[in-house]
Amino acid sequence: MRVVEPRAGLGVAIAATVKRDLTLMLRRRSEVINPLVFFALVITLFPLGISPAPALLAEIAPGLLWVAALLATQLSLDALFRGDHDDGSLEQLLLAPQPLAALVLAKVLVHWLLTGLPLALMAPLLGLMLSLPSGGYGVLMLSLALGSASLSLIGAIGAALTVGLARGGVLLSLLVLPLYIPVLIFGAGAVQVITLGGNAAPHLAILGALLAVALMLAPWAIAAALRISING
Amino acid sequence: MWAFIHKLGSPKWFYAIAMRLQPWFWTAALVLLAVGSVWGLAFAPADYQQGNSFRIIYVHVPAAILAQSCFIALAAAALVFLVWKIKVADMAAAVIAPFGAAMTFVALFSGSVWGVPTWGTWWIWDARLTSMLIQLFLYLGVIALRGAFLSRDSGARAASVLALVGVVNIPIIKYSVEWWNTLHQPATFTLTERPAMPPEMWLPLLIMVLGFYCFFIALTLMRTCSEILKRESAKRWVRELADEAPGGKR
Amino acid sequence: MAFDSLAALLAMGGHAPYVWPAWGVTAALLIGSAWHARAERRQRIRELKRRNRRERSAAKRDAPGDFSEREADDA
Numbered sequence: 167m168r169v170v171e172p173r174a175g176l177g178v179a180i181a182a183t184v185k186r187d188l189t190l191m192l193r194r195r196s197e198v199i200n201p202l203v204f205f206a207l208v209i210t211l212f213p214l215g216i217s218p219a220p221a222l223l224a225e226i227a228p229g230l231l232w233v234a235a236l237l238a239t240q241l242s243l244d245a246l247f248r249g250d251h252d253d254g255s256l257e258q259l260l261l262a263p264q265p266l267a268a269l270v271l272a273k274v275l276v277h278w279l280l281t282g283l284p285l286a287l288m289a290p291l292l293g294l295m296l297s298l299p300s301g302g303y304g305v306l307m308l309s310l311a312l313g314s315a316s317l318s319l320i321g322a323i324g325a326a327l328t329v330g331l332a333r334g335g336v337l338l339s340l341l342v343l344p345l346y347i348p349v350l351i352f353g354a355g356a357v358q359v360i361t362l363g364g365n366a367a368p369h370l371a372i373l374g375a376l377l378a379v380a381l382m383l384a385p386w387a388i389a390a391a392l393r394i395s396i397n398g
Numbered sequence: 399m400w401a402f403i404h405k406l407g408s409p410k411w412f413y414a415i416a417m418r419l420q421p422w423f424w425t426a427a428l429v430l431l432a433v434g435s436v437w438g439l440a441f442a443p444a445d446y447q448q449g450n451s452f453r454i455i456y457v458h459v460p461a462a463i464l465a466q467s468c469f470i471a472l473a474a475a476a477l478v479f480l481v482w483k484i485k486v487a488d489m490a491a492a493v494i495a496p497f498g499a500a501m502t503f504v505a506l507f508s509g510s511v512w513g514v515p516t517w518g519t520w521w522i523w524d525a526r527l528t529s530m531l532i533q534l535f536l537y538l539g540v541i542a543l544r545g546a547f548l549s550r551d552s553g554a555r556a557a558s559v560l561a562l563v564g565v566v567n568i569p570i571i572k573y574s575v576e577w578w579n580t581l582h583q584p585a586t587f588t589l590t591e592r593p594a595m596p597p598e599m600w601l602p603l604l605i606m607v608l609g610f611y612c613f614f615i616a617l618t619l620m621r622t623c624s625e626i627l628k629r630e631s632a633k634r635w636v637r638e639l640a641d642e643a644p645g646g647k648r
Numbered sequence: 649m650a651f652d653s654l655a656a657l658l659a660m661g662g663h664a665p666y667v668w669p670a671w672g673v674t675a676a677l678l679i680g681s682a683w684h685a686r687a688e689r690r691q692r693i694r695e696l697k698r699r700n701r702r703e704r705s706a707a708k709r710d711a712p713g714d715f716s717e718r719e720a721d722d723a
Contacts, residue, residue, distance in 0.1 A: 323563055327556050331546050340542055341560060344535040345567050348574035355578070376570070387563050390480075394555045431678075439671070440657055443650050451663040457674040500677050508670035515666050613678060620685045627692040631699070640696030 179264040180272045187276040190249070197245055198280045201238040202288055208234040209292045220297040227296035228357035231306065232313075234292075235285045236346055239314055242281045243321040244338055246273065247329040247392070256329070260396055267385035270392065274322045274384075282314025298361065305360040305370070312373045313353035319377075319384040320345050326391035349376055407484040409626045410635050416619040423616035430609030437602035445599075451515040454508050456603055460610040462505035462530065466568075468498030468614065469533065472540070473565035476558035486622065488554045489629065491561065492544065493621035497614065499537035506530050525579040529572045536564045550629075 191198055212230050213223060250256040259269055289310050290303045298306065324342035328334030356369035405411040438456035445452035475491035478484050509527050510520050521527070540557050547553030595603075630636050651657040660667045 323559075327543060327560060328546070330552065334546070337539075337542055337546055340535070341539040344532050344539065344571070345563070347532055348567075348570050351574045351578045379570075383566065387559060391556065391559050394552055394559065435671075439667075440651060441649055444661060449663055450661040451666050453660070453663075453667050454670045457671055461674060497681060500681060504674050504677055507673050511666050511670045515663055613682075617681060617685055620689060624685070624689045624692045627689075627696060631696060636696065637700055640693055640700055643693045643697075 176264050176268055179262060180268055183259075183269050183272040184276055187273055188279070191276065191280050197242070198284070201242045201281055202284055204241060205234050205238040205285055205288065206292060208237065209295065213296070223296045224299055224361070227293060227298040228302065228306070228361060229354045230296060231289055231293060231298070232310070232350055232354040232357070235289060235310055235314065236317060236350055238285055239281055239317045240321060240339055240342060240346070242277070243325045243342065244328075244335055246277050246322055246325045248325075251329045251395075256392065257396055260392065266389040266392065270322065270326070270388045271381075271385045274318050274388070277322070278315050278318040282318055283311060285314060286310035298357075301363075302357050302361040305366045306357050309353045309356040309366070309370060309373060312370065312377055313349045316349045316373070316377045316380045317346060319380040319388075320349075323384055323387045323391055326388045326395060328395075329392070330395035349373070352376065407482070407486055409486055409489075409630050410633075412486045413623050413626050413639075416623050420616055420619045420623075423612050423619065427609050427612035427616055430605050430612060434602050434606035434609050438606060442599050442602050443596075448516055451512060454512040456606045458505060458508040458512060459603060460607045461501045461508065462526070463607055464610045464614055465498055465501040465505050465530070465533065467611070468494055468501060469536070469561075469565060469568060471618075472498060473561045476561040480555065480558050480562070485629070486626070488558065489625035490618060490622045491558065492554070493618055493625060495537060495541050495544070495557075495561075497617060499534060499541065501610075501614075502530055502534040502537055506534065523579060525576045528579065529568075529575045532571055532575070533568065536568070540564065 209230065212226075216222065216226075247256060250259065260266060262269060286307050289306050293303060293306055321342050324338050324345075327341065328338045331337065352369050352372045356366040356373065359369060360366040406415065434456065439453055442453070442456075444450045472491050472494045475487045475494060478487035479491060506527065509524075509530070513522055513524075513527075514520055517524075540560050543560050544553045544557035547556060627636055627640075658664060
């Protein structure tokens, strides 16, 4: 009989991180639900602030949905590393033998699963309220799902940079929002193009390319930023 | 060569070299800016379409070019600081960021004022103005992040990481904004191509650009030296230097 | 010279309200930053000199010796 060696490979560590973060987040359900409520609330404000005319709303719906989803993602960022920082488990993560970049990628994945993905799934409902033309719903969901993954990755850099600060909330938005602009342009552009009867594939392809670049570079920046925040 | 760079990394050597170079750059900046201003304001011919409002180009374009170069310089200093842990690089980064933000503001302001006679409004969501505005936010983020940390070293390293993230993003932002707004004027002039303007128009512009660069170098050298005096104030050579330096009595 | 007179230069062919503010703000920022750099340098040197003086007098106070010189130094 062979003795099974205790495994501590990268895959196990990533799986453990994902499982742990998912469990923790699902225990604090309000943190998952709050961005969604915020998303719906902001969308409610626009018809009240601008005009309830369906034609006008339909025209600006892609941009409104994207901006609101972006802000909702941004609001949830501060909690990404905050809890782990406060209870010390972030330091454990830094001390782990596995590469930190891979482990933070797992954490970002969980953030996207519980923020970006629900936002993307919820967006059609709000699109309906903004009388988004019927062809746009699939692209809206797809662009939000793709784009919010980039948003989570880029935002995690800002969250990692500010996690050591007592009040990093406003600063975090100042750092992260300018970096979100390309994703916003192509995300909202995709929905706009499809509602105008065009082809959204190029926009989605660029969103995918942005995600690929973010996947390549952001984990290293997040890892470096966490090291500075913890050891500094 | 490496020995020279290594020496430059030591504050004492940097201080000595910077103080020796600085007067030359100040002089060059003063001469170039004076010549360029007089030439641009009084002697260059008026543009046949825009008339004399065209003369704003002589401050707008140099400021815009310098604002972008400042971000690259900032990111280069950040990289040197993060990789080789050279303190002087961070001191330079700390003084480049506010100046870069100021130049971005100048470019935005002059561009916006220029917009009134050319476009008829103070602000238009023109691609280059928009990406300048975003760049201003990036500068402000870097400055704010450095200031937010209690420990100077953490703030320096965090700001360096953000500067590097920013410099990777600037081209992406620039191209996406340009794509978003394809109705923009082509770049006024590049150093490699022969510009469409007649020489008596672009020569003063070139002189102004060089003047702005010299000013930037002189200012960065001077302020980095002040930063050295502040951060290395416990060092013996700084103390001795202060005794010999003229002025400062009060 | 693109202008006939000084008044024509100042008027900028009707574009004075745009040209001069743009140039003015640029000049103000450049001069301001140069002035600030100079003031900052003077401030640093002044601080260092003050600190040198203070520490020198403190050293003399600790060391037994000539008190009259210390008073002269403080003055």
